[in-house]
Amino acid sequence: EVQLVESGGGLVRPGESLRLSCAASGFTFSSYAMNWVRQSPGKGLEWVASITATSSHIYYADSVRGRFTISRANAESSLDLQMSSLRVEDTAVYYCVRRDSKVIMSSDKASHHWYFDLWGRGTLVTVSS
Protein backbone atom coordinates (compact mmCIF):
# COMPACT_ATOMS: atom_id res chain seq x y z
CA GLU A 1 0.00 0.00 0.00
CA VAL A 2 1.23 3.47 -0.89
CA GLN A 3 1.39 5.42 2.35
CA LEU A 4 3.22 7.82 4.61
CA VAL A 5 3.17 7.29 8.36
CA GLU A 6 4.35 10.01 10.74
CA SER A 7 5.57 9.45 14.27
CA GLY A 8 7.32 11.29 17.06
CA GLY A 9 4.71 13.86 18.05
CA GLY A 10 3.94 14.65 21.65
CA LEU A 11 3.83 17.26 24.41
CA VAL A 12 6.96 19.34 25.00
CA ARG A 13 7.81 22.54 26.89
CA PRO A 14 8.74 25.77 25.12
CA GLY A 15 12.44 25.75 24.21
CA GLU A 16 12.66 21.97 24.01
CA SER A 17 13.38 19.80 20.99
CA LEU A 18 11.50 17.04 19.19
CA ARG A 19 12.22 14.85 16.18
CA LEU A 20 9.46 13.78 13.83
CA SER A 21 9.82 10.87 11.45
CA CYS A 22 7.91 9.75 8.42
CA ALA A 23 8.03 6.20 7.06
CA ALA A 24 7.22 5.83 3.38
CA SER A 25 6.09 2.61 1.75
CA GLY A 26 4.60 1.34 -1.49
CA PHE A 27 6.52 3.66 -3.82
CA THR A 28 10.09 4.54 -4.79
CA PHE A 29 10.81 7.07 -2.06
CA SER A 30 14.12 8.17 -3.57
CA SER A 31 12.35 9.48 -6.69
CA TYR A 32 10.28 12.13 -4.94
CA ALA A 33 10.78 15.45 -3.23
CA MET A 34 9.21 15.47 0.22
CA ASN A 35 7.68 18.10 2.45
CA TRP A 36 6.36 18.86 5.91
CA VAL A 37 3.12 20.81 6.18
CA ARG A 38 1.52 21.76 9.50
CA GLN A 39 -1.90 22.77 10.68
CA SER A 40 -2.50 24.51 13.99
CA PRO A 41 -5.72 23.51 15.80
CA GLY A 42 -8.70 24.92 13.95
CA LYS A 43 -6.48 26.77 11.48
CA GLY A 44 -5.34 26.46 7.88
CA LEU A 45 -2.42 24.73 6.26
CA GLU A 46 1.14 26.05 6.51
CA TRP A 47 4.02 24.71 4.44
CA VAL A 48 7.05 24.11 6.70
CA ALA A 49 9.91 22.61 4.72
CA SER A 50 10.86 20.83 1.49
CA ILE A 51 13.71 18.57 0.48
CA THR A 52 14.46 17.36 -3.03
CA ALA A 53 14.89 13.70 -3.91
CA THR A 54 18.66 13.71 -3.50
CA SER A 55 18.72 16.29 -0.68
CA SER A 56 20.45 18.70 -3.04
CA HIS A 57 17.99 21.50 -2.30
CA ILE A 58 16.28 22.29 0.98
CA TYR A 59 13.80 25.08 1.69
CA TYR A 60 12.20 26.35 4.90
CA ALA A 61 9.40 28.66 5.89
CA ASP A 62 10.68 31.82 7.55
CA SER A 63 8.79 30.84 10.71
CA VAL A 64 11.00 27.77 11.26
CA ARG A 65 14.27 28.57 9.50
CA GLY A 66 17.20 28.18 11.88
CA ARG A 67 15.17 26.06 14.31
CA PHE A 68 13.95 23.13 12.18
CA THR A 69 16.00 20.78 10.02
CA ILE A 70 14.53 18.51 7.36
CA SER A 71 16.47 15.44 6.29
CA ARG A 72 15.91 12.14 4.55
CA ALA A 73 17.40 8.65 4.34
CA ASN A 74 16.51 7.20 0.95
CA ALA A 75 17.90 3.77 1.79
CA GLU A 76 15.39 3.57 4.62
CA SER A 77 12.55 5.41 2.87
CA SER A 78 12.34 7.85 5.73
CA LEU A 79 11.96 11.58 6.20
CA ASP A 80 12.74 13.46 9.40
CA LEU A 81 12.06 16.87 10.87
CA GLN A 82 14.31 17.88 13.74
CA MET A 83 12.63 20.69 15.67
CA SER A 84 14.47 22.73 18.27
CA SER A 85 13.74 25.85 20.31
CA LEU A 86 10.07 24.98 20.06
CA ARG A 87 7.50 27.71 20.63
CA VAL A 88 3.86 27.63 21.65
CA GLU A 89 2.98 28.71 18.11
CA ASP A 90 4.59 25.54 16.72
CA THR A 91 1.69 23.55 18.17
CA ALA A 92 0.10 21.78 15.20
CA VAL A 93 -0.55 18.56 13.41
CA TYR A 94 2.49 17.91 11.22
CA TYR A 95 1.91 16.16 7.91
CA CYS A 96 4.51 14.36 5.84
CA VAL A 97 3.71 15.01 2.18
CA ARG A 98 5.01 13.68 -1.14
CA ARG A 99 5.51 16.04 -4.04
CA ASP A 100 4.93 14.76 -7.53
CA SER A 101 5.18 16.60 -10.81
CA LYS A 102 3.88 16.42 -14.33
CA VAL A 103 4.82 18.16 -17.55
CA ILE A 104 1.87 20.04 -18.98
CA MET A 105 1.85 21.28 -22.57
CA SER A 106 0.21 24.65 -23.08
CA SER A 107 0.48 26.83 -26.18
CA ASP A 108 3.39 24.69 -27.44
CA LYS A 109 5.24 25.31 -24.20
CA ALA A 110 6.05 22.58 -21.73
CA SER A 111 6.00 23.45 -18.05
CA HIS A 112 6.67 21.38 -14.95
CA HIS A 113 3.85 21.44 -12.44
CA TRP A 114 4.26 20.29 -8.84
CA TYR A 115 1.57 19.08 -6.53
CA PHE A 116 1.26 17.42 -3.13
CA ASP A 117 -0.36 14.12 -4.01
CA LEU A 118 0.20 11.90 -0.99
CA TRP A 119 -0.32 12.96 2.63
CA GLY A 120 0.22 11.09 5.85
CA ARG A 121 -2.36 11.14 8.65
CA GLY A 122 -0.28 13.57 10.65
CA THR A 123 1.28 13.65 14.10
CA LEU A 124 0.31 16.16 16.77
CA VAL A 125 2.96 18.33 18.38
CA THR A 126 1.86 20.31 21.42
CA VAL A 127 4.18 22.94 22.87
CA SER A 128 2.97 24.12 26.26
CA SER A 129 4.33 24.99 29.65
Added chain:
Amino acid sequence: DIQLTQSPSFLSASVGDRVTITCRASQGISTYLAWYQQRPGKAPQLLIFAASTLQGGVPSRFSGSGSGTEFTLTISSLQPEDFAVYYCQQVDSYPLTFGGGTKVEIK
Protein backbone atom coordinates in the same frame (compact mmCIF):
# COMPACT_ATOMS: atom_id res chain seq x y z
CA ASP B 1 6.09 35.98 -0.53
CA ILE B 2 3.02 35.22 -2.63
CA GLN B 3 -0.22 35.67 -0.69
CA LEU B 4 -3.32 33.70 -1.64
CA THR B 5 -6.73 35.07 -0.71
CA GLN B 6 -9.68 32.74 -0.89
CA SER B 7 -13.29 33.84 -1.02
CA PRO B 8 -15.65 33.24 0.47
CA SER B 9 -14.14 31.88 3.68
CA PHE B 10 -17.42 30.16 4.42
CA LEU B 11 -20.36 29.16 2.32
CA SER B 12 -23.59 27.35 3.01
CA ALA B 13 -25.07 25.31 0.17
CA SER B 14 -27.49 22.50 -0.55
CA VAL B 15 -26.94 19.14 -2.18
CA GLY B 16 -27.13 19.64 -5.94
CA ASP B 17 -26.01 23.28 -5.85
CA ARG B 18 -23.28 24.64 -8.08
CA VAL B 19 -20.50 26.08 -5.94
CA THR B 20 -17.63 28.35 -6.94
CA ILE B 21 -14.64 29.24 -4.78
CA THR B 22 -12.15 31.93 -5.79
CA CYS B 23 -8.44 32.14 -5.04
CA ARG B 24 -6.53 35.34 -5.79
CA ALA B 25 -2.75 35.52 -5.83
CA SER B 26 -0.83 38.66 -4.83
CA GLN B 27 1.26 38.33 -7.98
CA GLY B 28 1.07 36.35 -11.21
CA ILE B 29 1.70 32.63 -10.83
CA SER B 30 0.76 31.45 -14.34
CA THR B 31 -1.09 28.17 -13.68
CA TYR B 32 1.09 26.98 -10.79
CA LEU B 33 -1.86 26.41 -8.51
CA ALA B 34 -3.35 23.36 -6.83
CA TRP B 35 -6.60 22.75 -4.94
CA TYR B 36 -7.09 20.43 -1.96
CA GLN B 37 -10.09 19.15 -0.04
CA GLN B 38 -9.91 18.45 3.68
CA ARG B 39 -12.71 16.57 5.38
CA PRO B 40 -13.05 16.85 9.18
CA GLY B 41 -10.34 14.96 11.03
CA LYS B 42 -8.63 13.89 7.82
CA ALA B 43 -5.53 14.88 5.90
CA PRO B 44 -5.96 17.08 2.83
CA GLN B 45 -6.46 15.39 -0.54
CA LEU B 46 -5.36 16.73 -3.90
CA LEU B 47 -8.20 17.64 -6.24
CA ILE B 48 -6.64 19.71 -9.02
CA PHE B 49 -3.14 20.76 -10.08
CA ALA B 50 -1.83 23.07 -12.78
CA ALA B 51 -4.95 25.14 -12.11
CA SER B 52 -7.25 22.91 -14.16
CA THR B 53 -5.92 19.34 -14.33
CA LEU B 54 -8.07 16.90 -12.38
CA GLN B 55 -6.15 14.46 -10.22
CA GLY B 56 -6.85 10.82 -10.98
CA GLY B 57 -9.84 9.43 -9.10
CA VAL B 58 -11.38 12.83 -8.42
CA PRO B 59 -15.01 13.10 -9.59
CA SER B 60 -15.60 15.12 -12.74
CA ARG B 61 -17.99 17.46 -10.93
CA PHE B 62 -14.85 19.22 -9.71
CA SER B 63 -13.18 21.62 -12.10
CA GLY B 64 -10.62 24.37 -11.91
CA SER B 65 -9.82 27.35 -14.07
CA GLY B 66 -7.78 30.52 -14.17
CA SER B 67 -4.27 31.77 -14.65
CA GLY B 68 -2.15 34.66 -13.52
CA THR B 69 -3.74 35.97 -10.34
CA GLU B 70 -7.32 34.71 -10.36
CA PHE B 71 -8.44 31.11 -10.06
CA THR B 72 -11.67 29.28 -9.40
CA LEU B 73 -12.68 25.88 -8.13
CA THR B 74 -16.17 24.81 -9.19
CA ILE B 75 -18.26 21.94 -7.93
CA SER B 76 -20.98 21.47 -10.51
CA SER B 77 -23.44 19.58 -8.31
CA LEU B 78 -22.61 19.45 -4.62
CA GLN B 79 -22.74 15.99 -3.05
CA PRO B 80 -22.97 15.11 0.67
CA GLU B 81 -19.33 14.01 0.73
CA ASP B 82 -18.21 17.40 -0.64
CA PHE B 83 -18.93 19.25 2.57
CA ALA B 84 -15.39 20.04 3.65
CA VAL B 85 -12.74 22.76 3.68
CA TYR B 86 -11.04 23.64 0.40
CA TYR B 87 -7.57 25.15 0.08
CA CYS B 88 -5.66 26.57 -2.85
CA GLN B 89 -1.85 26.39 -2.93
CA GLN B 90 0.67 28.17 -5.10
CA VAL B 91 3.68 26.16 -6.27
CA ASP B 92 5.22 28.92 -8.35
CA SER B 93 7.94 29.86 -5.90
CA TYR B 94 9.20 29.34 -2.38
CA PRO B 95 7.92 29.84 0.19
CA LEU B 96 5.02 27.70 -0.95
CA THR B 97 1.79 29.15 0.39
CA PHE B 98 -1.80 28.11 0.94
CA GLY B 99 -4.97 30.13 0.89
CA GLY B 100 -6.85 30.56 4.14
CA GLY B 101 -9.46 27.96 3.22
CA THR B 102 -13.14 27.89 2.32
CA LYS B 103 -15.48 25.88 4.50
CA VAL B 104 -18.45 24.45 2.62
CA GLU B 105 -21.32 23.58 4.93
CA ILE B 106 -24.76 22.11 4.47
CA LYS B 107 -27.58 24.65 4.24
